[in-house]
Amino acid sequence: MIVCRIFGWVLLIAGLSALLRDGLVWFDTGRWVPLAIGDLRGWSDGIPELVLVFWVAPPLIVLGIALIVLCRRRQTQRRRFRRRPS
Secondary structure: OHHHHHHHHHHHHHHHHHHHHHHHHHHHHOOOOOOEHHHHHOOOOOOOHHHHOOEOHHHHHHHHHHHHHHOOOOOOOOOOOOOOOO
């Protein structure tokens, strides 16, 4: 479970850093030019063009939060056997 949480934190930080980059570009140029999936590494072989134009920050943030929440530590432990009062 800890590997899942660490991966979730990495995805969340990557998504927030992409969002920060988009905000800084907007602040500097005055134009909103979000980072697309196709801009990351120039992936174009075998991927439909529609996927390449998606904004990268929201999916990374949502996946990161989902992994952190789904793999969180349980607060209460379930007991297997219950004692019956005498």
